[in-house]
Amino acid sequence: MTTPHTAPPAAAAAVPETPVAAKPSLSFRLDPAARKVRRTELWLLLLGMAMVAGYLAAVEANMLDTVTMDFWYPAGVLTAVFLGLHVVIRLRAPFADPVLIPVVALLNGFGVAFLRRLDLGRADADARPDLAIFAGDGGKQLLWTLIAVTGAAALLWVVRDHREISKFAWTLGFGGIILVLLPAVLPGSVSEVNGAKLWIRFGSFFAIQPGEFAKLMLLAFFAYYLVRKREVLALASRRVLGIDFPRGRDLGPVIVVWAMSLLVLVFEKDLGTSLLYFGMFVVTLYVATERVSWLIIGLILFFGGAVLAYVLAGIVGGPFTNFGQRVDIWLDPFAEPYDRGYQLVQSLLGLGTGGLFGTGPGAGSPLEVPEVRNDFIFAGMGEEIGLFGLTALLALYLLVVSRGLRAALAVRDSFGKLLAGGLAFTLGLQVFVIIGGISKLIPLTGQTTPFLSAGGSSLVANWLLVALLLRISDAARTPASTGGVRR
Amino acid sequence: MPEIVLTAARFGFLVLLWIFVFTVVGVIRRDLFAGSRTGRLVAAPRGVAGAAQAGDARPAKVKKGRAAHTLVVTAGSLAGTKITLGEAPITIGRAEDSTLVITDDYASARHARLVPRDGQWMVEDLGSTNGTYLDRSKVGGPTPVPLGVPIRIGRTSLELRP
Numbered sequence: 073m074t075t076p077h078t079a080p081p082a083a084a085a086a087v088p089e090t091p092v093a094a095k096p097s098l099s100f101r102l103d104p105a106a107r108k109v110r111r112t113e114l115w116l117l118l119l120g121m122a123m124v125a126g127y128l129a130a131v132e133a134n135m136l137d138t139v140t141m142d143f144w145y146p147a148g149v150l151t152a153v154f155l156g157l158h159v160v161i162r163l164r165a166p167f168a169d170p171v172l173i174p175v176v177a178l179l180n181g182f183g184v185a186f187l188r189r190l191d192l193g194r195a196d197a198d199a200r201p202d203l204a205i206f207a208g209d210g211g212k213q214l215l216w217t218l219i220a221v222t223g224a225a226a227l228l229w230v231v232r233d234h235r236e237i238s239k240f241a242w243t244l245g246f247g248g249i250i251l252v253l254l255p256a257v258l259p260g261s262v263s264e265v266n267g268a269k270l271w272i273r274f275g276s277f278f279a280i281q282p283g284e285f286a287k288l289m290l291l292a293f294f295a296y297y298l299v300r301k302r303e304v305l306a307l308a309s310r311r312v313l314g315i316d317f318p319r320g321r322d323l324g325p326v327i328v329v330w331a332m333s334l335l336v337l338v339f340e341k342d343l344g345t346s347l348l349y350f351g352m353f354v355v356t357l358y359v360a361t362e363r364v365s366w367l368i369i370g371l372i373l374f375f376g377g378a379v380l381a382y383v384l385a386g387i388v389g390g391p392f393t394n395f396g397q398r399v400d401i402w403l404d405p406f407a408e409p410y411d412r413g414y415q416l417v418q419s420l421l422g423l424g425t426g427g428l429f430g431t432g433p434g435a436g437s438p439l440e441v442p443e444v445r446n447d448f449i450f451a452g453m454g455e456e457i458g459l460f461g462l463t464a465l466l467a468l469y470l471l472v473v474s475r476g477l478r479a480a481l482a483v484r485d486s487f488g489k490l491l492a493g494g495l496a497f498t499l500g501l502q503v504f505v506i507i508g509g510i511s512k513l514i515p516l517t518g519q520t521t522p523f524l525s526a527g528g529s530s531l532v533a534n535w536l537l538v539a540l541l542l543r544i545s546d547a548a549r550t551p552a553s554t555g556g557v558r559r
Numbered sequence: 560m561p562e563i564v565l566t567a568a569r570f571g572f573l574v575l576l577w578i579f580v581f582t583v584v585g586v587i588r589r590d591l592f593a594g595s596r597t598g599r600l601v602a603a604p605r606g607v608a609g610a611a612q613a614g615d616a617r618p619a620k621v622k623k624g625r626a627a628h629t630l631v632v633t634a635g636s637l638a639g640t641k642i643t644l645g646e647a648p649i650t651i652g653r654a655e656d657s658t659l660v661i662t663d664d665y666a667s668a669r670h671a672r673l674v675p676r677d678g679q680w681m682v683e684d685l686g687s688t689n690g691t692y693l694d695r696s697k698v699g700g701p702t703p704v705p706l707g708v709p710i711r712i713g714r715t716s717l718e719l720r721p
Contacts, residue, residue: 112586116579116582116583116586119579119582120579123572123575123576123579126568126571126572126575127572129568130565130568130569130571130572133564133565133568134565134568170586170590171583171586171587171590174583175583178579235655299662302636302662303664429569429570429573430569430573431569432565432566432568432569433568433569433572435565435569457572457573457576458573460573460576460577461572461573461576464573464576464577464579464580465576467580468579468580468583471580471583471584471587474587475587481639481640482639482640482641483640484637484640484642484658484659484660485660486636486637486660486662489637551642551643551644551645
């Protein structure tokens with residue numbers, strides 16, 4: 073690592089067969105295979121950014137009746153930011169998956185563009201052409217994108233091998249639990265937004281959702297713990313009805329996580345986060361042990377807990393009331409369409425108005441949907457891009473998840489496998505929870521839509537998640553001959 | 560803005576979105592079959608195993624274009640893992656710095672090693688407790704590994720693939 077990257081490339085080119093090239097130093101001279109992969113990534117990224125620019129132009133055409141040159145600025149800033157990340161990847165993870173960054177960048181860019189479109193909708197008709205680039209929700213999201221991508225690049229730069237993370241597993245696990253429980257014990261004035269106690273607010277402008285980061289920390293700990301315990305959990309078991317069930321004492325950690333997620337459900341009034349934590353743990357457990365019984369136990373515990381909470385909401389109320397109400401709205405949103413069911417009814421009407429092809433970028437009225445910039449962003453988009461557009465977005469999420477699982481399959485160590493599998497699954501589960509919620513498949517819970525929703529914590533945490541996946545996929549795809557083992 | 564432009568933008572964006580999705584799928588498809596040329600998906604004939612069982616008397620012939628390019632884990636906790644082979648030796652064991660780190664109670668810290676010699680990969684046991692097996696015979700010194708013959712280490716099985 074001592075070779076300075078300022079070494080003249082001509083010297084290396086003159087003697088191509090010297091071992092200089094074999095040194096994994098900081099250099100732009102990539103392995104031919106890696107260069108091909110990175111070139112693919114670059115083209116996909118530029119294609120995605122061109123689409124974001126096209127969308128912004130189409131929005132202006134619809135809303136301003138003309139296309140000003142302003143639409144270039146957000147697209148240009150986004151492209152510059154992602155190109156920066158691309159360069160970091162070239163230097164620090166040359167073999168990483170070429171698909172992850174372009175797909176996530178497109179989702180992120182599309183989110184920024186849609187938020188800007190909402191800002192245009194809120195502004196007066198004659199003030200619209202003057203909307204500054206960093207103004208409003210769209211501008212804020214653009215700034216957060218800058219921060220999030222910088223964070224991801226920093227993670228890739230600092231963590232050279234994902235196995236290093238396992239050294240801090242206990243610290244991360246402990247920190248994660250503290251972050252999860254912190255909002256529950258803080259006073260409501262600091263932690264409560266829209267009925268869910270998930271936040272830590274600093275003043276009126278800046279708020280973070282510690283749970284988003286706790287998610288990643290807990291996953292790292294789960295992966296580490298299960299690699300250590302997988303033999304015991306997989307082998308010591310009793311056979312009941314043809315399915316192997318684990319011994320009672322091995323269930324301990326599962327029960328602890330289950331209790332923790334129930335506490336989140338009750339005291340932070342958030343079904344989505346609690347489902348996310350618990351699902352995350354059960355699936356990592358399943359991946360580690362290859363035992364279907366864990367999935368069965370997990371599903372029974374979760375649904376049992378949710379039904380119990382609903383029943384308790386009817387009998388004792390108190391902390392369970394919020395959850396009970398959400399289930400009632402889900403069962404029949406049209407019972408009180410202008411009152412409690414308003415959000416969900418407007419979301420369903422928005423999706424219905426969009427139909428198959430949508431009304432076109434900027435031609436709908438997504439502002440009719442409450443909270444359209446956070447929880448309901450998918451419904452707002454659905455009105456303008458229709459079922460065809462939403463399906464494409466869902467396909468993009470599916471591709472990210474599948475690439476994460478692919479990295480998990482290919483990486484050579486158990487910790488990396490569990491971590492990548494868990495990260496990919498968590499992302500997929502979060503998309504399912506929120507999009508299932510806004511389309512009335514499951515009770516609505518206040519989750520963010522990864523990469524699309526306005527919200528800094530979620531964006532930063534999800535970009536860190538992508539950085540980890542990139543790091544693991546790089547380890548998985550580096551050929552053994554170019555120093556596949558790095559400590 | 561004329562209506563026709565807006566309609567073009569409306570459908571054009573959806574078409575582009577799907578073109579992007581299919582481009583990505585195309586990249587993934589190429590990636591999945593990368594390094595596999597025609598006929599690669601067919602496993603090597605099992606009959607080659609006979610050569611290994613008979614001992615070292617007749618070193619397995621390496622035909623042109625049938626050289627091993629990947630090492631695939633076929634059984635055990637790492638099943639599905641693929642390593643693209645280069646010029647460097649592959650070390651297998653529980654030690655963190657092995658090329659293939661296997662968490663298996665029956666594996667030693669430094670269990671075995673795969674070394675290329677003139678295009679032929681040789682497996683060598685590094686004094687492991689429970690031994691390394693090529694198909695059913697125990698491996699001592701460097702032994703040539705034919706394509707598609709399982710190397711067994713504890714509960715893990717590995718195969719060379721073209």
